Amino acid sequence: MELELRGITKRFGPLVANDGISLSVAPGQVHALLGENGAGKSTLMNVLYGLMQPDEGEILIDGTPVSFHSPKDAIAAGIGMVHQHFMLVPVFTVAENVTLGIEQAGRAGLLDRRGTRREVAGLSHRLGLDVDPDALVEDLPVGIQQRVEIIKALVRQANVLILDEPTAVLTPAETDELFRIVRQLRDGGTSVIFISHKLKEVQSIADTITVLRRGAVVGQREPSATEADLASLMVGRNVQLRVSKSPAKPGAPVLTVTDLTVRGDDGRTWVDGLSFDVRAGEILGIAGVQGNGQTELCEALMGLRPTADGKVTLNDKDLTRAAPRERLRAGVAYVPEDRTEDGLVGSFSVAENLILDMYDRKQFSSGINLKLPEIAKNATERIAEFDVRTGSAATPAGTLSGGNQQKVILAREIGREHKVLIASQPTRGLDVGSIEFVHRRIVEQRDHGVAVVIVSSELDEIYALADRIAVMYEGKITGFRDPDVPTAELGRLMAGGTDAVPSAAAQPQAGPATPEVRAAPDAGTPGTPDEGKGA
Amino acid sequence: MTTPPEAEPSATPPASAEKRQDQSRLHSFGIVLRESFLEGNTFTVTVLALLTATVIGGLLCAFTNSTVLNAPNAGSMIARAWDVASGTYVALFEGSVFNPHTVAALFQQASLPTAIHDGYLSAVFGPLSETAVQATPLILTGLAVALPFQAGLFNIGGQGQFIGGAIMAAWLGYYLSLPFFVHVVVCVIGGFAGGAVIGWLTGEIKARTGAHEVIVTIMLNYVMLYLLAYLLASQSLLQAPGSSNSITPAIASNAHLPLLAGTSLRINAGFLLAIACAFAIWWLLNRTTTGFEFRSVGANASAARVAGIKVERSWVLAMLIAGGLAGLAGSAVIQGTDFTLNPQSFGTYGIDAITVALLGLGRPWGVVWAGLLFGALHAGSPGMQTVTSTPVQIVQVLQALIVLFVAAPPLIRAMFRLRAVRAGGVGAATSKGWNT
Numbered sequence: 015m016e017l018e019l020r021g022i023t024k025r026f027g028p029l030v031a032n033d034g035i036s037l038s039v040a041p042g043q044v045h046a047l048l049g050e051n052g053a054g055k056s057t058l059m060n061v062l063y064g065l066m067q068p069d070e071g072e073i074l075i076d077g078t079p080v081s082f083h084s085p086k087d088a089i090a091a092g093i094g095m096v097h098q099h100f101m102l103v104p105v106f107t108v109a110e111n112v113t114l115g116i117e118q119a120g121r122a123g124l125l126d127r128r129g130t131r132r133e134v135a136g137l138s139h140r141l142g143l144d145v146d147p148d149a150l151v152e153d154l155p156v157g158i159q160q161r162v163e164i165i166k167a168l169v170r171q172a173n174v175l176i177l178d179e180p181t182a183v184l185t186p187a188e189t190d191e192l193f194r195i196v197r198q199l200r201d202g203g204t205s206v207i208f209i210s211h212k213l214k215e216v217q218s219i220a221d222t223i224t225v226l227r228r229g230a231v232v233g234q235r236e237p238s239a240t241e242a243d244l245a246s247l248m249v250g251r252n253v254q255l256r257v258s259k260s261p262a263k264p265g266a267p268v269l270t271v272t273d274l275t276v277r278g279d280d281g282r283t284w285v286d287g288l289s290f291d292v293r294a295g296e297i298l299g300i301a302g303v304q305g306n307g308q309t310e311l312c313e314a315l316m317g318l319r320p321t322a323d324g325k326v327t328l329n330d331k332d333l334t335r336a337a338p339r340e341r342l343r344a345g346v347a348y349v350p351e352d353r354t355e356d357g358l359v360g361s362f363s364v365a366e367n368l369i370l371d372m373y374d375r376k377q378f379s380s381g382i383n384l385k386l387p388e389i390a391k392n393a394t395e396r397i398a399e400f401d402v403r404t405g406s407a408a409t410p411a412g413t414l415s416g417g418n419q420q421k422v423i424l425a426r427e428i429g430r431e432h433k434v435l436i437a438s439q440p441t442r443g444l445d446v447g448s449i450e451f452v453h454r455r456i457v458e459q460r461d462h463g464v465a466v467v468i469v470s471s472e473l474d475e476i477y478a479l480a481d482r483i484a485v486m487y488e489g490k491i492t493g494f495r496d497p498d499v500p501t502a503e504l505g506r507l508m509a510g511g512t513d514a515v516p517s518a519a520a521q522p523q524a525g526p527a528t529p530e531v532r533a534a535p536d537a538g539t540p541g542t543p544d545e546g547k548g549a
Numbered sequence: 550m551t552t553p554p555e556a557e558p559s560a561t562p563p564a565s566a567e568k569r570q571d572q573s574r575l576h577s578f579g580i581v582l583r584e585s586f587l588e589g590n591t592f593t594v595t596v597l598a599l600l601t602a603t604v605i606g607g608l609l610c611a612f613t614n615s616t617v618l619n620a621p622n623a624g625s626m627i628a629r630a631w632d633v634a635s636g637t638y639v640a641l642f643e644g645s646v647f648n649p650h651t652v653a654a655l656f657q658q659a660s661l662p663t664a665i666h667d668g669y670l671s672a673v674f675g676p677l678s679e680t681a682v683q684a685t686p687l688i689l690t691g692l693a694v695a696l697p698f699q700a701g702l703f704n705i706g707g708q709g710q711f712i713g714g715a716i717m718a719a720w721l722g723y724y725l726s727l728p729f730f731v732h733v734v735v736c737v738i739g740g741f742a743g744g745a746v747i748g749w750l751t752g753e754i755k756a757r758t759g760a761h762e763v764i765v766t767i768m769l770n771y772v773m774l775y776l777l778a779y780l781l782a783s784q785s786l787l788q789a790p791g792s793s794n795s796i797t798p799a800i801a802s803n804a805h806l807p808l809l810a811g812t813s814l815r816i817n818a819g820f821l822l823a824i825a826c827a828f829a830i831w832w833l834l835n836r837t838t839t840g841f842e843f844r845s846v847g848a849n850a851s852a853a854r855v856a857g858i859k860v861e862r863s864w865v866l867a868m869l870i871a872g873g874l875a876g877l878a879g880s881a882v883i884q885g886t887d888f889t890l891n892p893q894s895f896g897t898y899g900i901d902a903i904t905v906a907l908l909g910l911g912r913p914w915g916v917v918w919a920g921l922l923f924g925a926l927h928a929g930s931p932g933m934q935t936v937t938s939t940p941v942q943i944v945q946v947l948q949a950l951i952v953l954f955v956a957a958p959p960l961i962r963a964m965f966r967l968r969a970v971r972a973g974g975v976g977a978a979t980s981k982g983w984n985t
Contacts, residue, residue, distance in 0.1 A: 316855065318854060318855060337857070337859070338854065338855065338856075338857040339857030339858075339859070340857075341857075342856075342857045343857075348855065350855055355849070355851055355852065356851050356852050356855045357852060357855070358849070358852055359844075359845055359848045359849040359852050359853070360848070360849065361848045361849075362844070362845070362848060366841070370845065370852065370853075370856040371855075371856035371857050371858075373838055373841045373842075374838045374841075379838050382837040382838050382839055383836060383837060383838075384836055384837060384838060384841060386836070
């Protein structure tokens, strides 16, 4: 089946989300859509999947124009979509999820469970998906849930499969598995539209790459195109993909965490006897698949969640029981994971957000009176210094783009005196340009002698920033590594693999440990994303 | 004090059923409600809402009137309808702002000294004075709802807090015997404290146990209602000695709030107190660190917590101040106009306060204007009934209509084809939603 989009235009009021986009997807091809957030990728796919109607342009299948008024039409025409957030019922089995909406009634109007199960098992076997039709979806890891979504689409006879940011939730190993499946589908004649903003992945999986910027197609490339070429096409200017940084000059330990244990609201132990320390002038990168206790660790470090056991000290000052305010005062700067929920007050002006945790300091208040001129002056300075693109200091922060919101938070947190910077997923959802900016600022902090902790589920980010990598799995640190550790080894640790050399684990200077680690025999997983680069 | 008889608080659903209601649903309901008032509104929408309510209210007056309904033909029906509707509003205006007949009478007096002597001059300002007197407790209780709004709390407890303040003001008023000015101040402070205790209790319960403030305040309203009834029925407590009525002794005249414009007008220092409170709350919210905390907690509690703000403390403090404001309303009524406390003294202020705060968009000066508007409606309604025989209840219908239209900005926008107010328009908001 050949799919073609011709001159698709979609407007939202004055905003043109898609501006005359044309592209064609040949059968048996992986077509990647590369673009920053807000480039119009999702809008285009929503148009294609019948969730939105285009204002102009048409969709053609095998040369015949079609129009989709709902996803039902799109599905009937052979288009399947795997959303970034899965559309599964957690308490149903795999087979039940697959059959949901297209239930086949057998004799006496009963559900034909056996048929569905057979179909799922068959597909799973044929593609090597390893999915048990009787497993409850809530018990399955994210990677398998994604496969269930793929099966769902295939059962509905999808000839074109849309994958929307499919790797955002996966471990490196799961990503490799997904790529294997995608290649297999492609070889079987299915077309795949692969939406992503990650250059490496796109290069490794795509047959053709279409780059979108500000709602329009700005170019098409072969996967052999260089990363720099793709990035500049995507952003519209030259970007530095990896910030240059000199070797760390670590000083004395600043933040010391000893046997930290944190429980969730449900009593579950999220952080289990964690110990590490961070030195002045170094960046500790905490890698790990999301949901392994990183969020709880950060919350406990900030005093937002009670510490069940263990100790947190900052320059020998015990902060274990300190309230958030005391920790901020003690010199902790914090960039929270969820910036709109925890980092900003959306309805407040940029100026107010820039003093959100400093409003009661001498600089901005005397007694209970706010010093409005000082607040305004601070805003003007910070906006200029951090290049925040905002209409004015009075603009509500919630209306800014993600990158600019993050700049506001960074400006506030590193703009004041601090000894430690804890940043959780600092570039999540940001475009390449903003990532570059944020990374540069973080490295700058390190060079100023700040002890930096970066929590990230993006390995690229960990590699780009960390001077030392700790991998978290189920609330524990499975190992410390140097930043030149191969991806496969990190992937192994992220999946719970134990440390090859436990004695060296807690040592920051992991010098002698590295060669042994690299030689670990079980470290290899077939095909890291980097392998496809040369192809 | 005229209080329409059938808006008893017993109109609220049974208390026990309320308790079991899903907390999170209630919570999100509160947020949606608050946002629709605080954010989704503009001055234009409010003005249009008032206008629409006035038109519909006029139609209601006209087409519930028997002379209109019994009109012989369509032509005279429209004419009579116009007469009734316009007559109603004219009477409202004359009762609340300015009555030309009194002025005409003033000019018929031979000389100015005679006019003043006969009280005509003061009578000219009678309607305005009455509006101010009616508006005083509405503004104060309205502020008691608006302030917690800004801190993310929905204070339904205006009534209970009002009663707390009124009890203290009345008791201090008749029990103590102090020199004039001192006595007034003591009673006002007592009124504030009486309400503040009830407000603080709500805040403290929410902060410690997480109980939803809507439920707690509704419960406390009942507690205070029956506490008042009990106190007023006990000779050894608040009941006037030798009286069989549920009423306190009259407060000492030294405790009366000073009149502002002579003895023939009821306007008193309570009105100035209300305006001063509005200013104080505006200043608190916009110019102080405490207000910054309140607004942060109200707009995004989790970001406030991350920023080191003690969210629970803000809740307690906001409710304490709010309770104090409602208590001041009680004090203003007892010391300004009623001078005794009876089981009806609290009127419908607890409920009216919510509508005033909503109409005022949760902002202090907005509350002042809304309080004055509703005060005017209250002040004008008796005259309206005598002139056009429109029932006083139509004023409540009018209030309800105003709130309905103010509460539903999309409705007004749709009616008048206004564009949405958010920056970037609908499109930006939608596309942002799709792409994240």
